[in-house]
Amino acid sequence: MTEHTIRAFDADLQALARMISEMGGLAEKQVIDAIRSLDRLDVAMARRIIADDAKINGIQHEIEEKVILTIARRQPMAADLREIVAALRISNDLERIGDLAKNIAKRVSVLDNDIQLRQVMRGVEHMADLALVALKNVLDSYIRRDVEKAVAVWRGDEEIDAVNNSLLRELLTYMIEDPRNIGICIHLMFCIKNIERMGDHATNIAENVYHMVEGKMLPDDRPKGDLTSLISAPIETKRKSP
Amino acid sequence: MTEHTIRAFDADLQALARMISEMGGLAEKQVIDAIRSLDRLDVAMARRIIADDAKINGIQHEIEEKVILTIARRQPMAADLREIVAALRISNDLERIGDLAKNIAKRVSVLDNDIQLRQVMRGVEHMADLALVALKNVLDSYIRRDVEKAVAVWRGDEEIDAVNNSLLRELLTYMIEDPRNIGICIHLMFCIKNIERMGDHATNIAENVYHMVEGKMLPDDRPKGDLTSLISAPIETKRKSP
Structure with a gap:
């Protein structure tokens, strides 16, 4: 590359990093607001979240265009190429985090009656906080090229899975105790599943940051704590069979 | 482009289309096998599906590499560029369909006791058949550049959402009838949700085929039949409050 091409390429990379930061900030805000709207059963806020998802999708498209233009113009190799591809992949994960927040918001309007399961909501908030910290840290690790921080996020997903x-x-115990809880509990289960998937996307981003900086993949054997699909079924209860 | 560049570019496009076809075929097979393993509670088959997901991810990476190389080498514009970007996006959706099949397979081992809800399994199979037809048709529409077929898939997703x-x-009625059904019903709910999302990915692919051929987006107002988040909660039952 000539001196001019290198400078132009650096400007492209900086523009991409700015777009990722902006997109990441929006995704964080959507997640925070989704959990808040769920906690307060704030339907107006939920509607705003659903509408704002288009902004995140818009930035993703801009990033994709910028990536393509940069590859075509600069024909980057090795580390430079990895950096550009990382931006593309990270924008995919951020778009999906936005989708998951939107999906939580969609459930708010139907929960607009007496939500008695306040203690569950504390747990949901705690889990969402863990996912948000993971998202914030992994975006930091991307901006600072901080591999250690990325690996910490990658390892930390186990805690989200445990919660x-x-x-x-x-939730299962509430459903068994009183069948009238079943409807609300199913909605909360899908919300919790969405938060768990946000954690997975933060983990994906961490893997991409690692690959971008180190030029190799993280090992595949992250201790996986998600046992959702391992809940024993059918559930044993003390009720008599009808 | 020179005559030689055009021929080389066409060869690149054909290679990409072949890779998408191969990946699509694998994704279809994984979905078929996942539903089969769920129906038969075939744990060995489920394990094989989980292991084979890596193959799909491998092809996705190859497609990404091929896309980047093609953009850097040929610097395509307009319709040519749209075609390459479509391949990249479609491979993303196929990878996610593979993930969803794997997730269903993961639930098979815990359902390895008396599954009494046979009639539900018929419904699950019917829904999976609809998703598979959508996937097959949308892959066809991609190969043949058949916009009409793509639009038909896009419209047809409503039926999957209705099922x-x-x-x-x-499932809700079984849970209310007997709390011992709750565990198994939750697993089936997540399986059903996964099939619904497969339909959404087929719809995404249809949108990409349309954009690739027509150079414009499909309108955003597809009649959306997914009312999952609109199930009224709490559920009314005839049981007495404890």
Whole structure:
């Protein structure tokens, strides 16, 4: 590359990093607001979240265009190429985090009656906080090229999975105790599942940051704590068979 | 482009189309096998599906590499560029369909006791058949550049959503009838949700085929039949409050 091409390429990379930061900030805000609207059963806020998802999708398209233009113009190799591809992949994960927040918001309007399961909501908020910290840290690790921080996020997903499992078990007990809880509990289960998937996307981003900086993949054997699909079924209860 | 560049570019496009076809075929097979393993509670088959997901991910990476190389080498514009970007996006959706099949397979081992809800399984199979037909047709529409077929898939997703809603309601009644059904019903709910999302990915692919051929987007107002988040909660039952 000539001196001019290198400078132009650096400007492209900086523009991409700015777009990822902006998109990441929006995704964080959507997640925070989705959990808030769920907690307060704030239907107006939920509607705003659903509408704002288009903004995140818009930035994703801009990033894709910028990536394509940069590859075509600069024909980057090795580390430069990895950096551009990382931006593309990270924007995919951020778009999906936005979708998951939207999906939680969609459930708010139907929960607009007496939500008695306040203690469950504390657990949901705790889990969402963990996912948000993971998202914030992984975006930081991307901006600073901080591999250690990325690996910490990657390892930390286990904790989110653990909270996920205990919340699912808690919800099961409410459903068994009183069948009138079943409807609301199913909505909360899908919300919790969405938060768990946000954690997975933060983990994906961490893997991409690692690959971008180190030029190799993280090992595939992250200790996986998600046991959702391992909940024993059928559930044993003390009720008599009808 | 020179005559030689055009021929080389056409060869690139054909290679990409072949890779998408191969990936699509694998994704279809994984979905078929996942539903089969769920129906038969075939744990060995489920394990094989989980292991084979890596193959789909491998092809996705190859497609990404091929796309980047083609953009860098040929610097395509307009329709040519749209075609390449479509391949990249479609491979993303196929990878996610593979993930959803794997997720269903993961639930098979825990359902390895008396599954009494045979009639629900018929509904699940029917829904999966609809998703598979959508996937097959949308891959056909991609290969043949058949916009009409793509639009038909896009419109047809409503039917999958309708089956999704009636299955969810059916599962709710089993849970209310007997709390010992709750565990198994939750697993089936997540399986059904996964099939519904497969339909959504087929719809995404249809949108990409349309954009690739027509150079414009489909309108955003597809009649959306997914009312999952609109199930009324809490559920009314005839049981007395404890």
